[in-house]
Amino acid sequence: MSSSPPYSGQCLCGKVRYSVDCIESRIGHCHCSMCRKFHGAAFAIFGEAKAECFRWLAGEYLLKIYQAPNGTQRKFCRECGSSLIYQPSSDTGECVEFALGTLDSKIQHKPDAHIFISSKACWYDMDANHAMSQFSSGRDSPKMK
Numbered sequence: 016m017s018s019s020p021p022y023s024g025q026c027l028c029g030k031v032r033y034s035v036d037c038i039e040s041r042i043g044h045c046h047c048s049m050c051r052k053f054h055g056a057a058f059a060i061f062g063e064a065k066a067e068c069f070r071w072l073a074g075e076y077l078l079k080i081y082q083a084p085n086g087t088q089r090k091f092c093r094e095c096g097s098s099l100i101y102q103p104s105s106d107t108g109e110c111v112e113f114a115l116g117t118l119d120s121k122i123q124h125k126p127d128a129h130i131f132i133s134s135k136a137c138w139y140d141m142d143a144n145h146a147m148s149q150f151s152s153g154r155d156s157p158k159m160k
Contacts, residue, residue, distance in 0.1 A: 023035075023118070033071050033099075035068055039062070043127065046129060059098070098114045127148065130154060
């Protein structure tokens with residue numbers, strides 16, 4: 016496993032693969048109900064890369080897109096169902112938000128925020144282990160902690 020760029024990742028079945036030259040510092044735990052349902056977990060963790068630093072290596076044709084009523088898109092492997100990309104409705108194409116759990120490479124980056132905690136799972140406890148910033152909704156909403 017590489018710990019320096021380019022980083023690589025793939026879906027569960029390995030048919031969709033990508034590389035990332037530079038991961039941006041904004042890595043967040045998203046607690047919105049759509050991310051929870053799509054990932055089947057208390058929250059989703061997304062990394063960000065500039066579009067020119069992200070490239071598909073294989074299987075891009077296997078990506079299926081789910082467009083939510085709010086205009087956001089989630090891209091996933093149609094073979095194994097792995098969540099790979101989140102695209103906000105206001106997407107400019109500048110950045111790619113990818114599911115951090117799909118990386119095969121070790122990275123030095125750490126999550127820096129919990130977002131959409133106003134809709135977090137009632138069974139998930141935001142305990143003292145979560146010293147990072149918390150936002151009621153997106154990063155542009157008022158900081159709660």
